[in-house]
Amino acid sequence: MRGVFFVAALASVFAVGMICVFLLGSGIPTIKEIGVANFLLGTDWSPSNVPPSFGILPMIVGSIIVTFGAVVIGVPIGILSAVYLANSCPSRLYRFLKPGVDLLAGIPSVVYGFFGMAALVPLFDSSMLSASILLGIMILPTIITLSETSLRAVPGELYEGAVALGARHYRSVFGVVLPAAKSGVIAAVVLGLGRAIGETMAVIMVAGNQPRMPEGLLEGVRTMTANIVLEMGYASGIHRQALIATGATLFIFILLIDLSVPLITRGHSGSRLLRLLGRARKGAAT
Amino acid sequence: MNCFSVKNLNLHYGEMHALIDIHFDMKYREITALIGPSGCGKSTFLRTLNRMNDLVEGCRVEGSVRLFDEDIYTMPDVSMLRKRVGMVFQKPNPFPMSVFDNVAYGPRTHGVRSRQELEMIVEKSLRDAAIWDEVKDRLKKPAMSLSGGQQQRLCIARALAVSPEVLLLDEPTSALDPLSTAKIEELLRELRSKYSVVIVTHNMQQAAHISDKTAFFLLGELVEQGDTKELFENPRDERTAEYISVKVSAPQAACAAPVDIPARLAG
Ligand SMILES: Nc1ncnc2c1ncn2[C@@H]1O[C@H](COP(=O)(O)OP(=O)(O)OP(=O)(O)O)[C@@H](O)[C@H]1O
Ligand SMILES: [Mg+2]
Numbered sequence: 202m203r204g205v206f207f208v209a210a211l212a213s214v215f216a217v218g219m220i221c222v223f224l225l226g227s228g229i230p231t232i233k234e235i236g237v238a239n240f241l242l243g244t245d246w247s248p249s250n251v252p253p254s255f256g257i258l259p260m261i262v263g264s265i266i267v268t269f270g271a272v273v274i275g276v277p278i279g280i281l282s283a284v285y286l287a288n289s290c291p292s293r294l295y296r297f298l299k300p301g302v303d304l305l306a307g308i309p310s311v312v313y314g315f316f317g318m319a320a321l322v323p324l325f326d327s328s329m330l331s332a333s334i335l336l337g338i339m340i341l342p343t344i345i346t347l348s349e350t351s352l353r354a355v356p357g358e359l360y361e362g363a364v365a366l367g368a369r370h371y372r373s374v375f376g377v378v379l380p381a382a383k384s385g386v387i388a389a390v391v392l393g394l395g396r397a398i399g400e401t402m403a404v405i406m407v408a409g410n411q412p413r414m415p416e417g418l419l420e421g422v423r424t425m426t427a428n429i430v431l432e433m434g435y436a437s438g439i440h441r442q443a444l445i446a447t448g449a450t451l452f453i454f455i456l457l458i459d460l461s462v463p464l465i466t467r468g469h470s471g472s473r474l475l476r477l478l479g480r481a482r483k484g485a486a487t
Numbered sequence: 488m489n490c491f492s493v494k495n496l497n498l499h500y501g502e503m504h505a506l507i508d509i510h511f512d513m514k515y516r517e518i519t520a521l522i523g524p525s526g527c528g529k530s531t532f533l534r535t536l537n538r539m540n541d542l543v544e545g546c547r548v549e550g551s552v553r554l555f556d557e558d559i560y561t562m563p564d565v566s567m568l569r570k571r572v573g574m575v576f577q578k579p580n581p582f583p584m585s586v587f588d589n590v591a592y593g594p595r596t597h598g599v600r601s602r603q604e605l606e607m608i609v610e611k612s613l614r615d616a617a618i619w620d621e622v623k624d625r626l627k628k629p630a631m632s633l634s635g636g637q638q639q640r641l642c643i644a645r646a647l648a649v650s651p652e653v654l655l656l657d658e659p660t661s662a663l664d665p666l667s668t669a670k671i672e673e674l675l676r677e678l679r680s681k682y683s684v685v686i687v688t689h690n691m692q693q694a695a696h697i698s699d700k701t702a703f704f705l706l707g708e709l710v711e712q713g714d715t716k717e718l719f720e721n722p723r724d725e726r727t728a729e730y731i732s733v734k735v736s737a738p739q740a741a742c743a744a745p746v747d748i749p750a751r752l753a754g
Contacts, residue, residue, distance in 0.1 A: 362642070
């Protein structure tokens with residue numbers, strides 16, 4: 202019987218392993234072939250030119266800025282919502298707000314994309330700003346749900362301890378309860394980050410998708426994910442390989458984000474390496 | 488003058504009548520022990536004295552609770568009340584921050600900003616809580632790294648740091664080993680010269696050992712209040728006599744009792 206569980210557990214590790222092998226196995230030789238600097242730092246993406254040029258720096262920058270924008274917008278709102286839901290919300294209001302948040306999590310990204318086209322694009326064009334706002338909204342449920350869970354897991358005695366010293370509600374929550382939930386909240390933010398950087402469909406619908414260095418928030422931008430999806434349908438040969446290499450680059454970014462978690466949460470304690478390894482295994486599995 | 492003076496206090500948790508017509512007086516710089524069987528309302532009563540029951544949904548309080556002649560339930564600013572009436576909980580609850588920041592949390596809350604002043608307050612409070620020598624070299628370490636007994640004394644220091652007039656302690660030693668308990672009992676005996684203290688305890692020896700006055704609670708009523716020695720040796724009410732005789736003749740049970748208390752009630 203234990204064997205069954207073991208095999209089930211292995212399945213996800215196996216899947217991750219396969220993804221690793223496929224992406225890195227075909228991506229890294231391509232990057233070498235194009236030239237690491239040409240690929241990662243090149244600013245010109247012209248796959249049909251003769252000779253073609255495969256510089257993905259604009260897409261890397263695009264993904265980073267759009268993700269960063271989503272975090273700037275989504276994280277404060279998400280954490281404040283979670284604090285409200287977990288610690289301040291009257292139960293009658295909660296019964297109304299909580300399903301709202303859950304619903305937000307279940308909306309398919311193409312629907313978000315439509316919403317962005319209808320509500321954001323008229324205001325901000327197809328631009329980095331539109332994409333950031335839309336992604337900021339899309340990562341809300343992830344951040345809210347996970348942060349709320351970890352806030353609720355903080356023992357009530359901590360809150361009472363602060364209140365008993367004469368601290369007011371919000372000072373107790375932000376000064377004591379939130380720090381106690383820190384690692385869970387950081388994990389929530391990281392998962393949100395991962396969702397934002399990996400999001401594809403909604404971004405394509407509002408970001409403009411021009412494969413060039415963006416120069417302002419209201420300019421169009423193409424992310425790594427968009428690059429892959431937009432061109433995979435007709436790409437072949439080295440072009441196709443370059444798109445897979447884009448995927449490998451994205452994968453490495455996500456690994457880096459996951460690896461950074463233990464460094465942030467437990468900045469200065471002893472067995473950092475051990476935890477880093479443990480986290481790496483966990484990170485790879487998500 | 489009476490430090491606390493409670494009259495006709497009734498408290499309901501929803502339908503449940505948890506405190507029934509309590510009359511209670513306490514003098515300035517006296518230690519009063521609250522004793523009584525589990526579930527009789529000791530914690531509930533203690534928490535009416537700094538209005539912690541305000542946090543409980545569905546909790547209603549009637550009657551008057553006066554702190555130095557001021558009705559605490561009509562005070563406009565309940566955080567000022569809680570600054571004046573400090574509280575230490577059954578389970579040590581250090582904040583997830585350094586030893587120093589734990590003690591400095593209260594003073595900072597009430598507007599102390601100068602580093603120098605904070606350092607002074609922190610040292611004095613830790614000394615008063617008899618833990619300075621043990622932590623003076625690790626003020627920057629997380630408070631969670633201290634032992635349970637040290638954590639509890641840290642919590643006492645944290646409460647003292649806002650210079651309260653009264654200190655409320657809810658079974659502060661029930662989660663601790665005998666050695667830490669002895670340390671805290673000694674500490675409380677020293678505190679009596681500077682603070683007015685109310686302490687809930689299940690341990691009769693502890694009550695007899697450290698308190699000036701004792702109040703006996705039963706099923707939500709305050710049965711008897713008086714000089715500790717008097718109450719233990721010549722209880723006026725037979726219910727008190729019965730409770731004390733059982734507890735004193737079975738001290739093991741008396742010590743073991745708090746362990747069974749569900750955390751929910753421990754407040
Ligand atoms: N938050 C609450 N909601 C509803 N009922 C409560 C609440 N807290 C306490 N009670 C009830 O009030 C009564 C008194 O509880 P309290 O915690 O004051 O007892 P206690 O004397 O402190 O007991 P112990 O010695 O076990 O700590 C109990 O019957 C308890 O079930
Ligand atoms: Mg109690």
